[in-house]
Amino acid sequence: MKIQxxxxxxxxxxxxxSLALAQVEANGIRIDTEYLNKATQQIETEIKEKTEAxxxxxxxxxxxxxxxxxxxxxxxxxLAHVIFSKLKYKCPxxxxxxxxxxxxxxxxxxxxxxxxxxxxxxxxxxxxxxxxNGIRREVVxxxxxxxxxxxxxxxxxxxxxxxNFQNIPIRNPEIGKLIRQCFIPRKGRVLVEIDxxxxxxxxxxxxxxxxxxxxxxxxxTKDIHRDQAALCYKTSNDQVSKQMRYAGKNQFVFPExxxxxxxxxxxxxxxxxxxxxFKLKDDKTLVRDWLANNGIKSLGKCxxxxxxxxxxxxxxxxxxxxxxxxxxxVFASSKEKWWRDYQKRGWFRMLTGFIVSGVYSRNFLMNxxxxxxxxxxxxxxxxxxxxxxNKYKFDTLIVGEIHDNILSDVPICELQDFLYAAERIMTKExxxxxxxxxxxxxxxxxxxxxxxxxxxxAQWIENGSEWVPK
DNA sequence: CACTGGAGCCAC
DNA sequence: AAACGTGGCTCCAGTG
Numbered sequence: 387m388k389i390q391x392x393x394x395x396x397x398x399x400x401x402x403x404s405l406a407l408a409q410v411e412a413n414g415i416r417i418d419t420e421y422l423n424k425a426t427q428q429i430e431t432e433i434k435e436k437t438e439a440x441x442x443x444x445x446x447x448x449x450x451x452x453x454x455x456x457x458x459x460x461x462x463x464x465l466a467h468v469i470f471s472k473l474k475y476k477c478p479x480x481x482x483x484x485x486x487x488x489x490x491x492x493x494x495x496x497x498x499x500x501x502x503x504x505x506x507x508x509x510x511x512x513x514x515x516x517x518x519n520g521i522r523r524e525v526v527x528x529x530x531x532x533x534x535x536x537x538x539x540x541x542x543x544x545x546x547x548x549x550n551f552q553n554i555p556i557r558n559p560e561i562g563k564l565i566r567q568c569f570i571p572r573k574g575r576v577l578v579e580i581d582x583x584x585x586x587x588x589x590x591x592x593x594x595x596x597x598x599x600x601x602x603x604x605x606x607t608k609d610i611h612r613d614q615a616a617l618c619y620k621t622s623n624d625q626v627s628k629q630m631r632y633a634g635k636n637q638f639v640f641p642e643x644x645x646x647x648x649x650x651x652x653x654x655x656x657x658x659x660x661x662x663x664f665k666l667k668d669d670k671t672l673v674r675d676w677l678a679n680n681g682i683k684s685l686g687k688c689x690x691x692x693x694x695x696x697x698x699x700x701x702x703x704x705x706x707x708x709x710x711x712x713x714x715x716v717f718a719s720s721k722e723k724w725w726r727d728y729q730k731r732g733w734f735r736m737l738t739g740f741i742v743s744g745v746y747s748r749n750f751l752m753n754x755x756x757x758x759x760x761x762x763x764x765x766x767x768x769x770x771x772x773x774x775x776n777k778y779k780f781d782t783l784i785v786g787e788i789h790d791n792i793l794s795d796v797p798i799c800e801l802q803d804f805l806y807a808a809e810r811i812m813t814k815e816x817x818x819x820x821x822x823x824x825x826x827x828x829x830x831x832x833x834x835x836x837x838x839x840x841x842x843x844a845q846w847i848e849n850g851s852e853w854v855p856k
Numbered sequence: 857c858a859c860t861g862g863a864g865c866c867a868c
Numbered sequence: 869a870a871a872c873g874t875g876g877c878t879c880c881a882g883t884g
Contacts, residue, residue, distance in 0.1 A: 512866075
């Protein structure tokens with residue numbers, strides 16, 4: 387497959403990008419090595435205790451009898467064999483090679499404490515193995531220097547390795563805290579994380595040139611993820627809780643934009659409602675109960691070959707999807723034309739000047755022109771911000787990048803100037819340079835306490851004359 | 857013993 | 869017509 391940056395502009399972006407990222411790598415992130423060692427010791431003790439507890443369980447005796455000296459308590463395959471084959475619980479599916487699925491959701495309906503505890507232990511092992519150990523292995527004199535690559539990704543996004551700085555836990559609050567406490571600013575300083583808000587949706591609107599999407603991305607009172615959650619769960623916009631919005635974003639809007647369809651989305655959205663505490667914003671009503679009171683009591687068969695039955699959740703989500711495609715009808719038609727044109731030519735060009743040539747799936751065609759240019763907005767901003775810091779001889783250091791955000795280590799005396807400069811570059815300068823960004827861009831800023839840690843980051847806002855904690 | 861690929865988990 | 873995109877890393881299981 388021949389892939390290359392096609393224009394001078396695209397080439398320049400990669401060249402300057404690699405120079406700027408080399409600086410980021412050299413800067414490095416400060417690590418609280420004392421905490422890291424203490425946390426490792428504690429978690430290893432916990433892993434040992436929890437392992438011994440599992441080995442006393444009667445389910446483990448069955449396991450032992452089955453596998454003898456081949457017994458490996460960490461093996462998901464063996465766990466699945468014991469639960470689904472010996473104890474005859476129903477397995478919800480097989481993997482590509484015909485083995486039992488052994489991911490956590492495959493055991494959702496298994497009510498054995500042994501299984502719940504096994505997954506708790508598995509989470510701890512992952513936190514220790516991949517993250518705490520992964521970080522410690524790479525620390526040099528108290529600093530971590532992850533690689534930030536521009537040459538590994540099909541869509542011309544970036545990646546990170548040794549260690550991967552772009553998948554540090556955050557969604558699981560306990561594990562997130564455990565790991566993120568390792569990352570600290572230099573003495574007397576703060577860590578600052580600057581995100582593009584809803585970047586991929588904004589780029590989608592610009593790329594597909596859909597007036598209704600552009601309107602959505604341009605109107606501060608509108609929020610596509612919240613509004614679609616409301617439609618999916620039959621509530622008003624005001625009733626959408628944080629969890630509901632999260633589901634709307636990750637189980638409807640992104641899947642829909644990147645080529646999924648109502649059957650898959652209905653399953654996931656319905657699965658979310660079975661989580662405990664999946665409630666409306668009033669914090670009393672379970673979404674599952676709310677739906678039941680609104681005439682939707684079951685998911686439906688989810689068989690793509692059968693017509694959906696009115697009154698099922700699946701039927702409802704199909705209507706939400708139809709409505710989405712009607713409202714964003716330019717998006718719906720542009721993507722068909724985009725796919726047809728590619729099939730004729732065998733290559734396509736991104737808004738940032740990159741040419742992608744070769745055999746690709748339909749869904750790749752939908753994702754690549756959004757994912758690539760989204761990251762290019764970040765890379766362009768990082769380059770400009772680095773130049774600005776150099777020009778004015780700031781002590782602020784850019785220390786990392788995660789696809790749509792920049793992490794910096796900032797002396798408190800430079801914080802205000804730095805935030806104003808970053809905002810200017812990321813929302814104004816970039817639109818002067820790249821006219822195809824026909825939607826406003828926004829930044830979201832998080833700052834840690836002085837001498838705090840990454841886990842303690844909290845949102846800051848601009849109040850008209852300065853940046854302050856929200 | 858070295859290596860490989862599957863499966864799972866972490867992020868955006 | 870077909871059915872969610874991109875990565876990195878670890879452990880396990882199997883191979884030679």
